[in-house]
Amino acid sequence: xxxxxxxxxxxxxxxxxxxxxxxxxxxxxxxxxxxxxxxxxxxxxxxxxxxxxxxxxxxxxxxxxxxxxxxxxxxxxxxxxxxxxxxxxxxxxxxxxxxxxxxxxxxxxxxxxxxxxxxxxxxxxxxxxxxxxxxxxxxxxxxxxxxxxxxxxxxxxxxxxxxxxxxxxxxxxxxxxxxxxxxxxxxxxxxxxxxxxxxxxxxxxxxxxxxxxxxxxxxxxxxxxxxxxxxxxxxxxxxxxxxxxxxxxxxxxxxxxxxxxxxxxxxxxxxxxxxxxxxxxxxxxxxxxxxxxxxxxxxxxxxxxxxxxxxxxxxxxxxxxxxxxxxxxxxxxxxxxxxxxxxxxxxxxxxxxxxxxxxxxxxxxxxxxxxxxxxxxxxxxxxxxxxxxxxxxxxxxxxxxxxxxxxxxxxxxxxxxxxxxxxxxxxxxxxxxxxxxxxxxxxxxxxxxxxxxxxxxxxxxxxxxxxxxxxxxxxxxxxxxxxxxxxxxxxxxxxxxxxxxxxxxxxxxxxxxxxxxxxxxxxxxxxxxxxxxxxxxxxxxxxxxxxxxxxxxxxxxxxxxxxxxxxxxxxxxxxxxxxxxxxxxxxxxxxxxxxxxxxxxxxxxxxxxxxxxxxxxxxxxxxxxx
Amino acid sequence: xxxxxxxxxxxxxxxxxxxxxxxxxxxxxxxxxxxxxxxxxxxxxxxxxxxxxxxxxxxxxxxxxxxxxxxxxxxxxxxxxxxxxxxxxxxxxxxxxxxxxxxxxxxxxxxxxxxxxxxxxxxxxxxxxxxxxxxxxxxxxxxxxxxxxxxxxxxxxxxxxxxxxxxxxxxxxxxxxxxxxxxxxxxxxxxxxxxxxxxxxxxxxxxxxxxxxxxxxxxx
Ligand code: SF4
Numbered sequence: 001x002x003x004x005x006x007x008x009x010x011x012x013x014x015x016x017x018x019x020x021x022x023x024x025x026x027x028x029x030x031x032x033x034x035x036x037x038x039x040x041x042x043x044x045x046x047x048x049x050x051x052x053x054x055x056x057x058x059x060x061x062x063x064x065x066x067x068x069x070x071x072x073x074x075x076x077x078x079x080x081x082x083x084x085x086x087x088x089x090x091x092x093x094x095x096x097x098x099x100x101x102x103x104x105x106x107x108x109x110x111x112x113x114x115x116x117x118x119x120x121x122x123x124x125x126x127x128x129x130x131x132x133x134x135x136x137x138x139x140x141x142x143x144x145x146x147x148x149x150x151x152x153x154x155x156x157x158x159x160x161x162x163x164x165x166x167x168x169x170x171x172x173x174x175x176x177x178x179x180x181x182x183x184x185x186x187x188x189x190x191x192x193x194x195x196x197x198x199x200x201x202x203x204x205x206x207x208x209x210x211x212x213x214x215x216x217x218x219x220x221x222x223x224x225x226x227x228x229x230x231x232x233x234x235x236x237x238x239x240x241x242x243x244x245x246x247x248x249x250x251x252x253x254x255x256x257x258x259x260x261x262x263x264x265x266x267x268x269x270x271x272x273x274x275x276x277x278x279x280x281x282x283x284x285x286x287x288x289x290x291x292x293x294x295x296x297x298x299x300x301x302x303x304x305x306x307x308x309x310x311x312x313x314x315x316x317x318x319x320x321x322x323x324x325x326x327x328x329x330x331x332x333x334x335x336x337x338x339x340x341x342x343x344x345x346x347x348x349x350x351x352x353x354x355x356x357x358x359x360x361x362x363x364x365x366x367x368x369x370x371x372x373x374x375x376x377x378x379x380x381x382x383x384x385x386x387x388x389x390x391x392x393x394x395x396x397x398x399x400x401x402x403x404x405x406x407x408x409x410x411x412x413x414x415x416x417x418x419x420x421x422x423x424x425x426x427x428x429x430x431x432x433x434x435x436x437x438x439x440x441x442x443x444x445x446x447x448x449x450x451x452x453x454x455x456x457x458x459x460x461x462x463x464x465x466x467x468x469x470x471x472x473x474x475x476x477x478x479x480x481x482x483x484x485x486x487x488x489x490x491x492x493x494x495x496x497x498x499x500x501x502x503x504x505x506x507x508x509x510x511x512x513x514x515x516x517x518x519x520x521x522x523x524x525x526x527x528x529x530x531x532x533x534x535x536x537x538x539x540x541x542x543x544x545x546x547x548x549x550x551x552x553x554x555x556x557x558x559x560x561x562x563x564x565x566x567x568x569x570x571x572x573x574x575x576x577x578x579x580x581x582x583x584x585x586x587x588x589x590x591x592x593x594x595x596x597x598x599x600x601x602x603x604x605x606x607x608x609x610x611x612x613x614x615x616x617x618x619x620x621x622x623x624x625x626x
Numbered sequence: 627x628x629x630x631x632x633x634x635x636x637x638x639x640x641x642x643x644x645x646x647x648x649x650x651x652x653x654x655x656x657x658x659x660x661x662x663x664x665x666x667x668x669x670x671x672x673x674x675x676x677x678x679x680x681x682x683x684x685x686x687x688x689x690x691x692x693x694x695x696x697x698x699x700x701x702x703x704x705x706x707x708x709x710x711x712x713x714x715x716x717x718x719x720x721x722x723x724x725x726x727x728x729x730x731x732x733x734x735x736x737x738x739x740x741x742x743x744x745x746x747x748x749x750x751x752x753x754x755x756x757x758x759x760x761x762x763x764x765x766x767x768x769x770x771x772x773x774x775x776x777x778x779x780x781x782x783x784x785x786x787x788x789x790x791x792x793x794x795x796x797x798x799x800x801x802x803x804x805x806x807x808x809x810x811x812x813x814x815x816x817x818x819x820x821x822x823x824x825x826x827x828x829x830x831x832x833x834x835x836x837x838x839x840x841x842x843x844x845x846x
Contacts, residue, residue: 022829024642025684031647036639038655038714265643265651265714317654317712319672348657349671 020111023097031266032060033094035086035108039262039316041073042109043083050193052076052084053107053117053154057124057132058541060088064262065270067324068160068181069123074258075182082189085109085117089132089538090139092545098139105139114140117154119192121185122173124160127518128511128541130169130529133158135538137172144530146174146219152202155192159185163216164246164293165471165578168518170218171526174202175209177216178581179246180279182255184214210240214247221580223523229564231522231575245582246293248618252279253304259311263318272320272353273312275305277337278625280615281326282606285383286394286597287422289470290326292590293583295615296624297606302333306340313350321345322353329354378409381420385435391600392427394593399439406443410451416459417443423489423506424467424481426597433489436462437496444499460502464493466512470519471578472585474593479569480516483509510548516566522577525565527558586614627664628696630705631725633846635688636681640716645680651714652692658712661705662697678729678845679837682810687834691732691845693725721846727839736785736836737811738799741818741827746793751825755798758822759786759814766816779817782809796827804837 024030045051054073056063063069063086076084085107090098098105104113114120114136122133134144137156143149146156158169159177166176177184188209195205210217220240224232236242249255257276264271280297281290309321321341323331331337338352345352382402384390390397406417421436440462447458466486469478481489486509497504518525531554532540536547555562570576572591589611596603603611606624610616616624636648643651653673656663665671676693696702706719713719743751758764764779782803789797802809811832819826837845 021831029644030642030683031644034639034642036715038651038658038712040715263651263654263714265640266647267650315658317657319653319657349665351670 019101019103020106023094023101023103026097027094028091029266032088033090033108035111037262037265039260040109041077041084043077045083045110045112048081048083049196050079050082050119050189051112051117052082052189053087053114053120054084055087055114055120055122055133055136057089057122057129057136058126058539059091060264060266061268063088063123064264064268066123066125067258067274067276068125070258070261071256072121072123072181072185074261075186075256076189078256079186079189081193083109085112087114087136089129089136092537092539095135095139095538104141105136115142115154118196119189120154120156122156122158122160123181124158124162124169126541127162127168127515128546130162130518131533131536131540132538133169133172134529134533138533145171145526147171149174150202152192152195152200152205155188155202155205157188161290161293162519164289164581164583165519165521166216166218166581167523167577168521168525168529170523172529173218174206175215175217177247178214178244179583180249181247182249184212184247187212188215207238207240210238213245216244216581218523229561231577231579234575234580236580243580243582245618246584248296248298248584249279250298250619250621252276252298252300257308257312259308260315261312263316270322271318272322273309273316273318274322274324275309275312276300277305277323277325277328277331277334279325280625282330283327283396284394284593284603284605284611286392286474286593287383287425287467287470288326289473291473292585292613293472294326295583295585295613296619298619299331299625302337302340305337306344309341310344313345313348319349320351320353378414378416379418379420380405382439383420383422384425384432385421385437385439386432388600389425389428389432389435391602392597393422393425394597394602396602396605399442402439403442403446406446407450410447410458413453415447415451415453415456416461418461418463419443421462421464422467423464423493424486426475426478427600428481428489430489430492433493434496436464436493437498437502440502441498444501458501462493462497462502462504463506464490464504465507466509468512468516468519471576472583472590474590474597476520476576476590477570477572477574477594480513480566481509482563482567483513486512508543511546513562513566514551517562520565520577522565524560528554528560531557584615584618589613628699628702629725630694630696630702630722631846632692632694632705632709632719632722634690634692634717634719635686636690636717637686637688638716640714641684641686643714643717644683645677648681648717649675649677651717655709655712655714656694659709661700661708664695664697676729678732679735679804681834682812682832685737685811685832685834688720689834689836689845691729691837693729723846727843727845731839732804732837732845733840734801734838734842735804735809735834736799736801736838737814738797738833738835739811739814740791740831740833741796741798741815742829742831743794743796744828748792748794748796749790752788752790752796754822754825755796755818756786756788758818758825759783759788759798759800761821764817764821766813766820768813768816777807777809777813779809779813782807783814799835801838 157175158173159181163176206217209215220237222235226232278299280294383395469475490506532550535550539545656673664674666674678691702722705722768777785801787799815830
């Protein structure tokens with residue numbers, strides 16, 4: 001795998017010394033712009049015929065913490081004749097220096113300009129990073145719009161969770177990969193290789209690509225609008241299918257997992273080994289896009305995970321391993337998995353961390369296991385304060401569950417608890433908001449009653465985020481609360497808090513509003529994104545670079561009403577911008593779930609009773625893991 | 627436990643790894659290599675690594691010193707070959723041995739500054755630079771813990787030589803005081819900038835060449 005070419009490194013160094021080296025002393029944390037980390041894959045460029053720039057539209061620290069990116073890096077580099085390199089969005093200071101000196105965006109491994117690559121693939125997991133795509137294309141010196149890039153090379157595409165509604169960036173990308181990319185990215189790469197060899201035109205290539213399952217070519221869909229601004233019709237052209245169905249990897253035990261991966265030489269956000277227990281989630285929380293788009297649930301075997309975990313730790317030298325999945329504690333053999341890992345980890349002083357524990361099956365036994373190595377604060381996400389509200393969102397957790405888990409935690413010596421809630425959920429009333437404060441107070445009382453170590457004091461933190469309706473979830477038709485309403489509710493909750501031991505923090509509703517516009521938007525947002533980028537640049541996910549004014553001006557300049565997307569309830573029969581895309585879950589099922597939510601009726605989780613959402617048809621065997 | 631001192635180099639792209647990150651990089655590399663070394667105490671034990679004289683970010687070096695304690699019974703001599711495959715590009719252990727003296731005795735550093743002049747007239751500045759470093763007193767303003775302060779380089783910089791590397795490059799090599807006061811290679815450039823601004827280069831590169839104790843004995 002490590003086709004290593006010393007000569008190449010010297011080339012890189014030479015060029016780096018010539019140009020990049022002069023600006024590096026002027027920027028913060030230069031190590032993130034040099035590459036050269038342990039485990040980086042170098043190839044001889046004379047021996048490859050496809051150069052692939054795997055781009056992440058956010059910083060190195062965030063991107064290198066992304067497991068999906070590491071998986072694709074490995075998968076693509078395992079292909080013969082393909083060299084996949086990494087590219088991240090530079091921080092402002094670096095981007096400014098690069099623009100000033102005329103240094104185009106370059107890939108970390110070779111130092112070669114991204115614009116000279118064959119394929120440029122973006123991994124997009126967060127709507128706010130759309131501006132990062134524009135920033136990176138601009139820094140690369142490429143036209144932003146797909147239509148202005150006439151040649152086949154470079155091919156620009158995007159994948160990742162945001163691509164369940166790729167429409168806001170439809171005009172910038174040549175194609176989108178819907179669903180899991182391990183196989184689809186490889187197929188695109190192969191098709192490209194053939195096209196390049198045979199000298200296809202770009203339209204010819206895109207038409208062929210549209211025949212691959214999971215490939216969505218925006219330019220092959222004609223959008224027409226009604227007078228009121230809603231979509232009148234979406235018409236496929238050429239060989240494009242009416243509906244593009246997402247890709248999944250059926251057998252996770254047999255699919256590639258990066259046990260031999262890059263170890264950054266500078267600190268990143270998740271500086272540890274990460275294991276993915278499964279894809280999908282059995283729960284079906286109605287606000288959760290991930291819970292729906294990653295269906296059907298596919299689990300990795302305990303043995304596979306222990307083996308891969310140990311191998312990854314050995315190869316990286318990391319001293320921490322974390323288990324990551326949507327709902328880690330739903331993993332059936334969790335105890336066995338922890339035992340298997342701890343057996344290896346404990347004597348080697350490697351710590352194990354379990355994020356996202358659910359409040360309903362938090363067990364003392366498990367807690368003690370993790371505690372043996374390291375003890376951190378506990379996090380629970382009841383999402384809503386009242387039982388009615390939790391039934392609306394299908395978060396099947398009762399107050400009793402939450403308080404019992406807290407009791408277990410306090411008895412076990414924990415004294416820091418974080419509680420996460422969502423605000424602005426459909427049908428929410430003031431009582432539901434006040435119920436959040438009540439619940440937090442009950443948690444405090446539980447501590448008073450059961451804490452084994454009161455001298456330490458207690459710290460309860462309540463955080464609220466603003467609900468963003470997401471495509472492909474049962475709440476895709478909902479309107480988001482207005483910003484004024486969010487502010488009012490935040491103030492109400494603040495005033496309802498009954499103890500100094502409870503602190504309250506909330507998310508800025510402006511960002512959530514833009515998030516909703518981008519999540520629910522269509523291709524008419526393209527000029528808005530361009531205007532915002534011109535005004536405030538990339539890295540919009542970062543508070544210091546997010547500019548409310550830039551967005552407002554851009555909406556106005558382009559005559560786009562953002563409330564049309566974010567704050568308007570959509571009808572059952574409205575053609576939504578993502579109607580041409582399917583995550584395998586039937587729209588009827590989503591609508592039924594939405595109707596049930598209105599009646600505060602819960603739906604049992606997939607393990608108790610299959611709700612027949614349609615996702616199981618995606619697997620050849622037609623079954624879900626249960 | 628066997629005490630062990632490693633001499634390593636940090637060159638090329640690796641020169642942008644900060645001191646703190648370098649410590650972590652070594653910790654990970656030791657774990658990967660399987661060489662068992664002593665860990666720190668406490669709740670979150672890490673491999674114990676001590677490094678003398680943090681290197682400035684952006685400065686290369688061929689004489690860095692790192693002390694560890696090996697748990698296994700192994701000879702220090704074989705350590706570099708066991709460790710090197712596990713280090714990132716640019717970081718390489720050169721030799722390892724039992725420490726012969728305390729890190730605290732480190733006193734002098736030989737270092738170089740390569741000054742790049744884009745006009746291709748590097749050689750013409752050689753004499754002037756030599757003259758500058760031969761002055762009786764060479765004051766620079768330097769950041770200290772208590773704000774800006776003055777430092778006279780003259781008594782703390784010796785054995786200065788200026789070499790023409792190419793049309794565009796002049797290399798100044800000097801022996802500088804490592805502690806009390808600490809003179810960084812970049813301070814040599816500061817001297818040029820502040821005392822002879824007309825000689826300021828377009829770009830400069832730094833390198834640490836050797837570390838010595840008070841008796842001018844190389845540290846390893
Ligand atoms: S098909 Fe049934 S079990 Fe599978 S994800 Fe859908 S509801 Fe759950």
